[in-house]
Amino acid sequence: MTRDPARSVRWRVIAVGAILPGAIVIVAALAMLSWLPELPDPVATHWGPGGVDGFGPAWPLMLLPLGIVVIVSGLALGTAWESAVDGAIGWSHKFLLVIGVWLSCFIGVGVAGSLVDQRGLAEAADAPDPGRWLGIGGAAGLVLAAAAWFVLPKARALDDEGVEPEPLEVSASERVFWSRGTRFGWGVLTLIGVVLLVVLGVTTVAAATADGSARFAVAAIAVVIAVVIVAVLATGWWWVTVDWRGLIVRSLIGWPRISIPLDGIRSVRTVRVNPSEFGGWGWRWTPGRRSGIIMRAGEAIEVVRTDGRQFTVTVDDAGTGSAALAGLLARTDQRGA
Amino acid sequence: MLIRIDPASGIPLFEQLAGSIRASAIAGTIAPGERLPSARELAVSLDVNVHTVLHAYRLLRDEGLIELRPGRGAIVTGLPVGGYAALNAAVDEVIREARSSGIPPAALAALIREAYQ
Numbered sequence: 001m002t003r004d005p006a007r008s009v010r011w012r013v014i015a016v017g018a019i020l021p022g023a024i025v026i027v028a029a030l031a032m033l034s035w036l037p038e039l040p041d042p043v044a045t046h047w048g049p050g051g052v053d054g055f056g057p058a059w060p061l062m063l064l065p066l067g068i069v070v071i072v073s074g075l076a077l078g079t080a081w082e083s084a085v086d087g088a089i090g091w092s093h094k095f096l097l098v099i100g101v102w103l104s105c106f107i108g109v110g111v112a113g114s115l116v117d118q119r120g121l122a123e124a125a126d127a128p129d130p131g132r133w134l135g136i137g138g139a140a141g142l143v144l145a146a147a148a149w150f151v152l153p154k155a156r157a158l159d160d161e162g163v164e165p166e167p168l169e170v171s172a173s174e175r176v177f178w179s180r181g182t183r184f185g186w187g188v189l190t191l192i193g194v195v196l197l198v199v200l201g202v203t204t205v206a207a208a209t210a211d212g213s214a215r216f217a218v219a220a221i222a223v224v225i226a227v228v229i230v231a232v233l234a235t236g237w238w239w240v241t242v243d244w245r246g247l248i249v250r251s252l253i254g255w256p257r258i259s260i261p262l263d264g265i266r267s268v269r270t271v272r273v274n275p276s277e278f279g280g281w282g283w284r285w286t287p288g289r290r291s292g293i294i295m296r297a298g299e300a301i302e303v304v305r306t307d308g309r310q311f312t313v314t315v316d317d318a319g320t321g322s323a324a325l326a327g328l329l330a331r332t333d334q335r336g337a
Numbered sequence: 338m339l340i341r342i343d344p345a346s347g348i349p350l351f352e353q354l355a356g357s358i359r360a361s362a363i364a365g366t367i368a369p370g371e372r373l374p375s376a377r378e379l380a381v382s383l384d385v386n387v388h389t390v391l392h393a394y395r396l397l398r399d400e401g402l403i404e405l406r407p408g409r410g411a412i413v414t415g416l417p418v419g420g421y422a423a424l425n426a427a428v429d430e431v432i433r434e435a436r437s438s439g440i441p442p443a444a445l446a447a448l449i450r451e452a453y454q
Binding site: 168170171172173174175176177178179180239241242243245317320324 | 338339340341342344366374377382383384385452454
């Protein structure tokens, strides 16, 4: 039998990202469904310092773990998938995936536990506090998440040597300009959009039913969503420019703006990057003094600054951009010599 | 999109700039619908007067290659269906021939300009 390492990575990511958390919450939902005839109606849904202070129907509790885990594990799976197909995932992918496992156990056991103690009760007000179930779920989740961490492949940074560009021949009086846009792929944008829509939908429903202090929480969530939208707009679409000033990477809305002057650049290469090297998409920093604007997998311009820090930006036609930058650098060096 | 202009070449800067953008459009490195940098940005990048860039943009607009929209900048428009594949192939051929004969870029450009006029 031939072993395909990328295929094994894919299967392990699916097992940890979908099968395990999915199985836990489905079992929890089925268990709760089987207890339905024995449960009081309504059931206790919230506990305060003085005992039960919230009541409601049982069915939303059965769907709650499913909904939360679909969102969290879906997000983890979505971000890790492109890298998993390439056969290597980064540490942040692993972290998100095992968070999904932990959460499924914590919420599945916690919510199901709050109901298991209510079987046979005539009055939901007598329901015991489910704190211990949350504790059991959280602890079991930690064990499962730790096991899942080792089931996943080792986090790997794909090291790519890259190619030195053939510098553009630039005469002493010549002016050179290269520019190109770079943005998130439609897949990533769709994923972000879907997650935002789901959160927005939940918030709207919550706002319609909330009162008092709950309204404040809903408003806080709405603010978070607005911040996320602005952050995506500001860091999801960039213009990359090479000219006499050096390398300039500017967000579509003008800010943030990363500017690396020619005399601050030691070398430039064209590389192929995988987002997992940077722990995902967006404006990323990694240990080892590397940072980058990572919009997708594939070709990128990478510069090493005079202080040793590296900066990488994924952009189409990176070869031409690197060649232009290398040409300008070579001319600066000649003038300095 | 790569733009190269040289104030020492003797050809007016706006013409060089228009020529460089035209070449990018014909070679297919800028596509219809793509937005060109704003005149102000490009003027800073190329260290030329903003009127030089606007002059070049108006020239390209009059040729039907770009559209100038107030507030939205310059947008690449008029490329024929299928682009200029035959022309690009012919240009590659000419460059190959010039290389093998040791003719420098400036001399080849001058040859073409004279023959075309």
